[in-house]
Amino acid sequence: MNRASSSRLSELPQRVESNRMSMVYATPQSKQSFGKLNIPKPQSVTSERRTSFFGSRGTGMARNSAFGGTEKMKDPRPLHDKAYVQQCIRQLCEFLSEKGFPGSMSVKSLQSPSTKEFLKIFEFIYCLLDPTFQMPTSKVEEEVPRILKDLGYPFVLSKSSMYSVGAPHTWPQVLGAVVWLIDTVKVFCCMSDQDLLFADFSDGSTEIEDGVEFNKLFMEYTAETYNKFMQGADTFDEEDADYLAKLKRLYNVDEGLLTSMEEKYRILSGEVERLEKESQTDRLMVKRTEKVKLQTDLQKLQSYRSNLESFKANLENKASGLAEELEASGLQVETLKQEESRLQHILSTQKFTPADIERINWEKRELQQTINSLSKSLEQAEQHMWNEEIALAKAKETAEVKLAEYHKLARKLKLIPVSAENACGHDFEIRTSTEYGPSTMVQCRTQIQQLLRKLITDVDEECSRLTDMKLSLEESIEQVNSNISDKANDLKQLREQIRRLDEQLEQDMQDIAHEEQKWSAEMESVETHRKLLEKKVTLGYDESVEQLKAAQQQYHLVLQETNEERRTVVNNLASVLTTAANHLSIVEVSLHLAPNLPLIFILFLALIFLFTITT
Structure with a gap:
């Protein structure tokens, strides 16, 4: 959209009033963001078709697009500058x-x-x-x-x-x-x-950031009005009212506050007008105004005088240059005439060959061309000198007119005559060169220049003093405003920190309360579990005590049975040993009776006997 920098894209006569654009941009927000469209104010021109650099639209449209057509656009940028x-x-x-x-x-x-x-x-x-x-x-x-x-x-x-x-x-x-x-x-x-071009729009509760919400509203408004414009509409009152209502809702515009501010502005405007009327009667203000006017006129006079002197010097330089050129051209012409007469004499007194004649003719043609060019240069120089003389005469007339204006202005400034109020006994009148001699003219000009410079110096010193005082006051005011803005920013930051700390404290209190509820619930569950464990431990201890008593009784019974069995085993062992001893004696006797039986067989029989007895 920035391509149309200054000229209106459409060349048809503008049908929609241009003051609507001020309504489009009349937003309470002064901050401009990158995302806002930079659409220039249309300017009507006299042509009968619309051009575009996006190509032509179809034939079904109600009108040609403002961007339609194939005509070449002229670059508005000063590329030749x-x-x-x-x-x-x-x-x-x-x-x-x-x-x-x-x-x-x-x-x-x-x-x-x-x-x-x-x-x-x-x-x-x-x-x-x-x-x-x-x-x-x-x-x-x-x-x-x-x-x-x-x-x-x-x-x-x-x-x-x-x-x-x-x-x-x-x-x-x-x-x-x-x-x-x-x-x-x-x-x-x-x-x-940017992650997102347009954020979600809510009813005034969303924080406006970098003009994104304004861009979205503006794009919707532009698209809707342009569609109706393409359909043949020329007025968009409903869209304008809807767009202004959305803007007021977006920026939270207070109608009552606007009304009160308008009333306050009206009262203050009346007060300013009254004060201005009262200040017009102040003589000091009138004198100051006259002083400013006189200073301005003096500056203009000085600049005009310097321009006039420089113009005069330029004319004198040009006149001297033209005179030198004219003199040089005359000398060159005389030299060429003498050369021509000499060559004519040589030609008439000497005999030449055809080659010499041809060469001489060629040189003659060249010299004739040179003479023609110099004649033209001489004519141009004379014409230029005549023009310069005319210009000098006009400059003299202009100088006389300016001198009359100078005298008129000097009389207004009360510098002429010598007895004037601001002349201080000095003669500021400038006379023509016919009334002065050359040296007297220079002396008078030098004297007047010195007096005027002194007068200008005094005025400039007073202006400088007042300007310095004004600058010091402005710097003080600017420093105070800067300090106020810095303190306001610091206060805003402190309030923001307090708000964040309050939010953090509230969040911490909520977390602590939640943790306390959680720990109380856990304590209740642990207490219940402890009581259940105590109950179970008590029941298990009673059962263990009863089981211990029963085990002790059974132990005593088993101990008695074991003692009885031990006594029985001891008695049986004693009888076995007695029987074994008797058996050994019998075996010994048998061994004496039957020495030829194998010893192993005897032992085997003894073992079998012992096993049988034990069983």
Whole structure:
């Protein structure tokens, strides 16, 4: 939308009143954000069709779009202004150094860059939009204008301008396209850093941040009114009323406060008018006003006098230069005439060959051409001298008129005659050169200049003193305002910190209460579990005591049975040993009777006998 910087895109007569634009921008918020559209105020022109750099619409539309058509747009930027071109070059150089351009670029090298350097710069800037871009090796003169056209560059960049980029007639247009591409990159970088263009809109409860809500309302209003405009509508009263209502709701506008402020403004305006009328009768104010006027007139007179002197000096220099040129031309003409007579004499007294005659004729033609050119130069010099004399006469007439104005102004300032109030006994009157001699004229001019300089010095000293006093007072006021704003900011920060601490304290109290409830519930559950464990332990202890008593009784019974069995075993063992001893005696006797039986068989029988007895 920033492409239309100053001229109206539509060339049809404007049907909607232009004062509606002031209503669109009449928002209570003075802060401007990046996201707001910069739409210029339309200006009506006399043409019978609308143009566009977005292409023509279909035939089914109610009217041609304000952006429709194929007519070439004229670039409103002053690309032929050297100062503007230098500004664009500095902007390009700063952008390249900021983004880390790999090559070495300076303002001097960008005055007339080569095509190779331009392609490197273009590829580097376009890679900021598309990192995968690579400059093609062929047909570059067609590729670069095509890329700019695809990006939406509203002006035509010819293919022939790519062959000689650094030419004086080509480089400003190419530089304008590069600067537009830089602006596009900056807009792209800013937009890519934003997560969301429009936040969710609520009924006045959302905090306005960087004008995002205003942008959303403005876009909705623009789209709705433009659709109705394309359908043939010329007035949008309902949309305007709805848009103003939304703005008032968005910015929390208080109608009562506005009314009271208007009434207060009316009262203050009346008071100011009354004070201004009263101040008009103040003689001191009148004198001060006259003093300011006189100082202004004196400055104008001084500047006019300096201009007149410089103009006179220039005329004198030009007249002396023309006289010298005229004298030199006359001498050159006399020299050429003498040379011609000498050559004529030589030609009449000597015999020449055909080659000499041809050479002499050729030299004669050259000399004739030189004479013609010098004659023309002489005529031009005479004409110039005549013009300068006329201009000098006019300058003298003008000087006389200015001298009369000077005398009139001096009389108003009471500097003329000598007995005037501000003359202080000095003669400020300037007479013509006919009334003075040359030395007297210079002396009078020097004397008047000294007196005027002294008078100007006195006035300037008084003005300087008053100006210094005013500046000191303004600095004091500015310092006080700065201190007030700093203290207000500090107070705002302290209030914000107090609010945050209150919120943190409230949150901590809620967390502590929640923790106390949690711990009390856990204590109740632990207490219940403890009581249940105590009950279970008591029951288990009683059962263990009963089991211990029963085990002790059973132990006594088992101990008695064991003692009985032990006595029985001891008795049986004693009987076994007695029997074994008897058996051994019997075996010994048997061994004496039967010595031939194997000893092993005897022992085996003894073991069997013992086993049987034991069992």
